[in-house]
Amino acid sequence: MKLIASDLDGTLLDEEGVVSEENIAAIQKAVAHGIRFVVATGRSYDAANTPLKQAGITCPIISLNGAVAYTEDKQLIRTVPMDKSVAMQVLEVCREADMYLEFFTTNGIYSVSKKYFLEVLVDIMKSANPNASETEIREKAELRFQAEPVQFIADYDELFAIENLEIYKILAFSLDKEKLASARAQLSGVAGMAITSSGDINLEFNHRDAQKGIALKHLAESMGIDMVDVMAMGDNWNDESMLRSAGRGVAMGNASDEIKALCSYTTKANYDHGVAFAIEEMLRTINA
Structure with missing residues (x-):
């Protein structure tokens, strides 16, 4: 894996809207292995960046389900407005x-x-x-x-x-x-x-082109990364497109059975540091 994409609510964030220390540590470990990290969310940029900033995480942000995307230094790289x-x-x-x-x-x-x-x-x-x-x-x-x-x-x-x-x-x-x-x-x-x-x-x-999967593919290509080398994590239907298109789609433990059925992997729930568990499992796989 070369890129990890995570949803926010119900995925990276716990029930209090915070990124847990366990999730932070796992993301830092992945980055230390040379793996890029990106957030893909239905939130606006500012609402997404607030909990990330509190956690000390700086990364590209795909916001509004893929309608707008920013680099890690908040440079606008893609917009797809509705007609x-x-x-x-x-x-x-x-x-x-x-x-x-x-x-x-x-x-x-x-x-x-x-x-x-x-x-x-x-x-x-x-x-x-x-x-x-x-x-x-x-x-x-x-x-x-x-x-x-x-x-x-x-x-x-x-x-x-x-x-x-x-x-x-x-x-x-x-x-x-x-x-x-x-x-x-x-x-x-x-x-x-x-x-x-x-x-x-x-x-x-x-x-129709403002979907997480499409925006994630666009971002990955700009980094020279193929989607087969992308891990995506999510819990709901606005995550479907990226869970389907990523080489490693991971459903959260708190996701519905229908979302889990879309993915090859299921991790723990968001309130049980599911992102950290998924990253650690992935790292063990690629290092085996």
Whole structure:
């Protein structure tokens, strides 16, 4: 292996959104062996770089599912914006379904209702942490807007009037799985668009060429590395393209059975230092 690519949430980051000391040490060990490291995430660059910086990790970052890619010194090397007519179709369908939306653009993230999304997060966190107090849950929910600062506007239509604005990703949330399935079904035939998901309550819309696997291949080729020499780690459907295209696809222990079935390898869960376990196992294999 010559290059390791890792997703962030549910993969490299633990349940507190932190890179564990075990994962840090394993990455450093791989780099010492001459193996490059890159992060491929649905997050924006700044939201991705914050936990990496805290961990002392400097690396290329593929962000927004592959719509934007940066070198380790934050030089922009690739952008793949959505066609605005496609973005308008997504808006129409999701707005009709009363879904919470976020538009990731050249000017940052836009939405129309912080209150609605906070209530969605609170409902999710209450289910996952029934013993936590309302105050604790709301404090944690508010952190979402610190990790990804969102600009609130009166109406999504305003975005299409902003000159030179490019839309890289649309993130749609709903607690109603029937609405998610219906929106996916209605939009799945739209030309030039990729639909993925990073969780049970969302859909992610990108240009068809803005996928982690495509962006990772582009980055690897720029380094003179063939995809057969790439190990990719992930836990959800927005990781599918890179798990399939990498020579060594590794599913996290916390991934669904369907994601695990795509991969030749499964590691431990993200909260059990699964990235470190996968790297150590890979290093043992190549040194055998």
